[in-house]
Amino acid sequence: MEPAQLLTLANRIEGLCCPEDCFTLYSLLKNIEAKGVAVEIGSFKGRVTVCLARALEEKNEGHLYTVDADLLKIRSNLLKNIEGYGLKKWVTPVFSFSAIANRGWSKPINFLWLDTDGNYFSWLADFLLWEPHVVEGGIVALSGASTFSTERILKKYIIGSGRFHDIIRSGSILFAYKGKQAKAYPAFKAIYIRTLSLCYCLFRKFIYNLKKCFLPSVKIGFLCLYII
Numbered sequence: 001m002e003p004a005q006l007l008t009l010a011n012r013i014e015g016l017c018c019p020e021d022c023f024t025l026y027s028l029l030k031n032i033e034a035k036g037v038a039v040e041i042g043s044f045k046g047r048v049t050v051c052l053a054r055a056l057e058e059k060n061e062g063h064l065y066t067v068d069a070d071l072l073k074i075r076s077n078l079l080k081n082i083e084g085y086g087l088k089k090w091v092t093p094v095f096s097f098s099a100i101a102n103r104g105w106s107k108p109i110n111f112l113w114l115d116t117d118g119n120y121f122s123w124l125a126d127f128l129l130w131e132p133h134v135v136e137g138g139i140v141a142l143s144g145a146s147t148f149s150t151e152r153i154l155k156k157y158i159i160g161s162g163r164f165h166d167i168i169r170s171g172s173i174l175f176a177y178k179g180k181q182a183k184a185y186p187a188f189k190a191i192y193i194r195t196l197s198l199c200y201c202l203f204r205k206f207i208y209n210l211k212k213c214f215l216p217s218v219k220i221g222f223l224c225l226y227i228i
């Protein structure tokens, strides 16, 4: 697909990743040599999902698992976009918290794209849970390059681990090629990270719902005060 066509495709779908960054992700996945499945954490309405699935369709190999907890009620939009662009064969949507989707995961990953809420703790939990499944030669890509959270992950876990090479920032994407697998950590550590991540996500969901109920009541309160 020509860059202009991919930009047009990305522009047609509501999303947060800019079309140029979608093109970067599409090109990375299309040209990756390592074997495995692609995993996206944070699909939203599928802007990046559709671009990644196009890369797989053009290569005629691979599969994309796209994970979203549906915090923003995007399920029907995501499914509509995947089906609407004829990409159902290439994508499996997983509506779940990433920490839960990770439980029992055994497929080797050649492309891992993380784009959830930009909070350091979310990055860290997703990185620690999913990165061990990335094969040597695979790519780990994060959104929000140069933000405080990604910089911390970059320094400590990407550069700091000495296991990645060709670490590149492109637009707001940070990506790196995995050179070496880390020693597997004990199962209890994964359970610990998963539990913490889940508590954090549920707390965020609770705050989000609270804000949704609370804000309209405050607005109505102010309106009543104004009328009185």
Ligand SMILES: C[S@@+](CC[C@H](N)C(=O)[O-])C[C@H]1O[C@@H](n2cnc3c(N)ncnc32)[C@H](O)[C@@H]1O
Residues within 6 Å of the ligand: 014, 015, 016, 017, 018, 041, 042, 043, 044, 045, 046, 047, 048, 067, 068, 069, 070, 071, 072, 074, 096, 097, 098, 099, 115, 116, 117, 201
């Ligand atoms: C920033 S948006 C993703 C934007 C998307 N990549 C795009 O460019 O349009 C974040 C998404 O991540 C989802 N999300 C946040 N935390 C999550 C978690 N722990 N597990 C799974 N999905 C999560 C939200 O429901 C939301 O749809």
